Amino acid sequence: MSPILLRRSTIDAFISNLNLLFIVPPLSLQLVVNGMMIGALFALAAFGMALVWGVMNVINITQGEFVVLGGYVAVLMAQNGIHPFFAIIVAPVILYGVGWFFYQTIIKRVVDKELFTSLLATFGISILLQQLMNQVFGADIRRAEHGFGTWGFFDGLVTVEQIKLLAAIAAIALGGAMVLFLKKSRLGQAIRATAQNARAARIMGIDTDKVYAATYSLNAAICGAAGAMVAMIWVVEPYIGLVYTIRAFMIAIIAGLGNLSGVVVAGLSLGVAENFAGFIFGAQYQIAFIFGLLVVILVGRSFLLGRKREYLK
Amino acid sequence: MLKHTKFLSVLACGAVVSGLAVTGPAEAKIEGDTITLGSAVSITGRYAVNGKHTKNGYDLAVKFINNKGGVSVGGKKYKLAIKYYDDESTAARGTQLAERLIQQDQIKYILGPYSSGMTKAIAPVAEKYGIPMVEANGASRSIFNQGFRYTFAVLSTSEQYLSTAIQLAAEQAKSDGKDPSSLTIALGVRNEPFALDIGAGIHEDAKKYGMKIIIDEKFPKEVSDMTSFLTKIKALKPDVVVVSAHTVGGALFVRQMTEQKANAPIVAMTHCESAKIEDSKVFGAAGENILCAGQWAPELTYKDGYFGTAMDYANTFEKLYGYVPPYQAAESSAAVLVYADAISRAGSFDTVKVRDALAATNMQTFYGNVKFAPTGQNIAKPMVLRQLQNGKYKLVAPSQWADTKLNFPRNAK
Numbered sequence: 001m002s003p004i005l006l007r008r009s010t011i012d013a014f015i016s017n018l019n020l021l022f023i024v025p026p027l028s029l030q031l032v033v034n035g036m037m038i039g040a041l042f043a044l045a046a047f048g049m050a051l052v053w054g055v056m057n058v059i060n061i062t063q064g065e066f067v068v069l070g071g072y073v074a075v076l077m078a079q080n081g082i083h084p085f086f087a088i089i090v091a092p093v094i095l096y097g098v099g100w101f102f103y104q105t106i107i108k109r110v111v112d113k114e115l116f117t118s119l120l121a122t123f124g125i126s127i128l129l130q131q132l133m134n135q136v137f138g139a140d141i142r143r144a145e146h147g148f149g150t151w152g153f154f155d156g157l158v159t160v161e162q163i164k165l166l167a168a169i170a171a172i173a174l175g176g177a178m179v180l181f182l183k184k185s186r187l188g189q190a191i192r193a194t195a196q197n198a199r200a201a202r203i204m205g206i207d208t209d210k211v212y213a214a215t216y217s218l219n220a221a222i223c224g225a226a227g228a229m230v231a232m233i234w235v236v237e238p239y240i241g242l243v244y245t246i247r248a249f250m251i252a253i254i255a256g257l258g259n260l261s262g263v264v265v266a267g268l269s270l271g272v273a274e275n276f277a278g279f280i281f282g283a284q285y286q287i288a289f290i291f292g293l294l295v296v297i298l299v300g301r302s303f304l305l306g307r308k309r310e311y312l313k
Numbered sequence: 314m315l316k317h318t319k320f321l322s323v324l325a326c327g328a329v330v331s332g333l334a335v336t337g338p339a340e341a342k343i344e345g346d347t348i349t350l351g352s353a354v355s356i357t358g359r360y361a362v363n364g365k366h367t368k369n370g371y372d373l374a375v376k377f378i379n380n381k382g383g384v385s386v387g388g389k390k391y392k393l394a395i396k397y398y399d400d401e402s403t404a405a406r407g408t409q410l411a412e413r414l415i416q417q418d419q420i421k422y423i424l425g426p427y428s429s430g431m432t433k434a435i436a437p438v439a440e441k442y443g444i445p446m447v448e449a450n451g452a453s454r455s456i457f458n459q460g461f462r463y464t465f466a467v468l469s470t471s472e473q474y475l476s477t478a479i480q481l482a483a484e485q486a487k488s489d490g491k492d493p494s495s496l497t498i499a500l501g502v503r504n505e506p507f508a509l510d511i512g513a514g515i516h517e518d519a520k521k522y523g524m525k526i527i528i529d530e531k532f533p534k535e536v537s538d539m540t541s542f543l544t545k546i547k548a549l550k551p552d553v554v555v556v557s558a559h560t561v562g563g564a565l566f567v568r569q570m571t572e573q574k575a576n577a578p579i580v581a582m583t584h585c586e587s588a589k590i591e592d593s594k595v596f597g598a599a600g601e602n603i604l605c606a607g608q609w610a611p612e613l614t615y616k617d618g619y620f621g622t623a624m625d626y627a628n629t630f631e632k633l634y635g636y637v638p639p640y641q642a643a644e645s646s647a648a649v650l651v652y653a654d655a656i657s658r659a660g661s662f663d664t665v666k667v668r669d670a671l672a673a674t675n676m677q678t679f680y681g682n683v684k685f686a687p688t689g690q691n692i693a694k695p696m697v698l699r700q701l702q703n704g705k706y707k708l709v710a711p712s713q714w715a716d717t718k719l720n721f722p723r724n725a726k
Contacts (some may be wrong), residue, residue, distance in 0.1 A: 027548055033388075034541070086692055131357060134358075134361060138361075139357075140362055140589070141560055141564045141589070145597070150574060156574040157547055159573050159574050161573075183411060207411070210383065220650035234537060234568075237560075239358070240561065242535055275541050276541075279541040282530045284530060284533070286541070
């Protein structure tokens with residue numbers, strides 16, 4: 001096959017795909033539904049990443065591996081006759097412990113170092129976890145069987161998997177609970193105070209080390225919940241974490257640091273945009289399109305901010 | 314050329330060996346009565362599952378050859394052994410390890426790694442040192458168009474992988490009184506050399522029959538979701554769906570196709586066995602009536618003097634390793650048989666003579682006939698298609714060997 005990027009026939013295919021969306025409107029509905037359901041899970045992983053980033057100034061590359069680990073919790077539960085949906089509660093508990101362990105052993109030592117150091121440290125944890133999971137669970141592809149069915153509409157043209165819907169609802173509920181927790185609870189307030197100014201928070205008597213430990217562990221727990229859903233909806237294997245790390249990273253960037261409600265919007269939109277891009281341009285341009293979108297958003301935002309600065313002058 | 318001490322140690326091994334070693338351009342790694350082959354396979358990393366199949370296949374063949382007394386070279390029997398390294402599923406590591414096997418460990422016979430990418434990384438190293446490599450898991454045709462003289466592959470090349478499905482669709486259309494050129498195809502391949510070759514093969518076959526490819530997608534390497542591809546299938550209703558997206562992609566495809574209620578009269582894919590789509594605990598009935606491309610199937614009637622028939626091999630393998638051998642394991646075993654045969658025919662450990670003996674290979678193994686083209690690929694064995702019927706893989710194509718009738722059109726259960 002010739003390596004030419006955009007041949008005439010390729011562009012024709014784009015146009016006919018786009019046309020198809022107008023001729024058969026339910027297809028768009030299917031893409032939106034699928035996109036939002038996948039986006040809700042991405043948002044969950046991104047939520048944790050934005051939290052850790054905002055509070056601790058650590059870019060946690062381990063995000064995807066925490067997700068996969070949560071997935072294995074669901075897989076193991078399904079294997080032992082427990083319905084994997086309960087993993088949405090069990091996985092976070094286990095992952096909270098995992099997060100706490102890695103905080104106390106590694107993250108604690110890099111949290112106030114420069115960004116690059118923590119980037120490397122979390123990258124290291126991610127490789128370690130991948131290989132450990134490969135040793136313990138094997139490289140086989142696993143999924144948690146849930147037994148839920150699929151609803152079909154418009155002659156099966158639009159399908160909604162019940163498990164995806166349940167997972168999306170659980171994801172949004174979990175996200176909402178997190179926001180509430182950060183706003184109302186003492187620990188949540190301490191986390192926010194530390195994010196604003198760690199030094200001032202310490203002076204006010206907040207044990208920032210504890211806050212960091214809680215933040216990092218909470219992040220792992222959220223990822224664990226997302227992972228349980230991933231194992232029920234898609235598949236898990238030890239090396240699939242990168243997909244979720246990259247998406248979480250992108251969503252956190254688009255939403256802006258520490259903007260937790262922005263994460264939800266960005267996550268859902270990214271999921272939908274990805275599905276439309278996949279449909280119109282094909283899977284080969286799906287990721288390229290999303291990265292292109294990221295560049296446009298970032299350039300656009302810095303342009304807007306630049307104008308704002310001028311205005312302030 | 315040879316160090317004096319080394320020469321003495323070789324002499325001690327036996328007159329036959331030492332005499333050849335002096336004349337040969339490269340002396341083989343022979344310790345006592347053992348010939349050591351070397352291989353860097355994926356024990357960890359992305360290819361760990363198939364790497365394990367590869368290693369099990371190699372080990373089983375070595376065991377059987379040794380049980381039958383070993384390889385006879387110049388009237389003396391030698392045992393086989395394999396030195397393994399873990400290439401961690403990365404090409405750069407594979408290249409390093411090939412160098413290490415050849416240079417530090419003095420291995421003179423290389424068995425291939427798992428996957429086309431890894432094989433492509435190692436082949437130039439083998440070529441550089443003039444060390445023969447028999448590989449069983451690199452099917453990309455780009456391995457065979459670079460003029461390598463020391464790389465031999467026992468398997469069919471990648472562009473043939475799913476051709477049988479197109480052929481089958483055409484046959485089916487004719488028997489239904491339809492013109493094959495009225496058929497439409499949806500093609501989805503992972504963006505990697507091996508799967509792209511499969512895609513290129515499908516394009517050629519489609520052209521041959523005048524069929525139209527209406528969906529032509531390339532999935533990213535880290536594919537995590539296929540719903541937009543499946544939405545398109547639901548909208549355009551192709552007659553044939555052909556997918557090659559490695560293990561993760563294959564598992565996703567089977568699962569999501571059922572959940573999204575997408576289907577086609579003929580659905581064919583690769584990597585069924587490694588994705589374990591037959592496992593009803595994991596996939597339910599989602600894999601039913603999917604056609605799976607294979608290099609080999611236990612139902613085939615080939616046989617050899619070590620394992621007996623293909624079915625005998627499958628039974629032996631299952632008894633030892635606890636699972637039915639996928640073709641990745643079978644072809645790996647075949648590679649060792651081919652090596653043993655060539656070394657024996659060469660009557661020598663000289664790498665050039667062994668290479669020439671490999672080039673002249675013409676034998677039947679339980680895995681199929683083996684005869685190499687001048688460019689190194691096996692041209693004596695076609696691909697097979699098996700259909701998952703009631704949880705069991707049944708041989709349905711090529712139709713002249715098929716022992717089971719094709720379920721057509723595909724019913725999604």
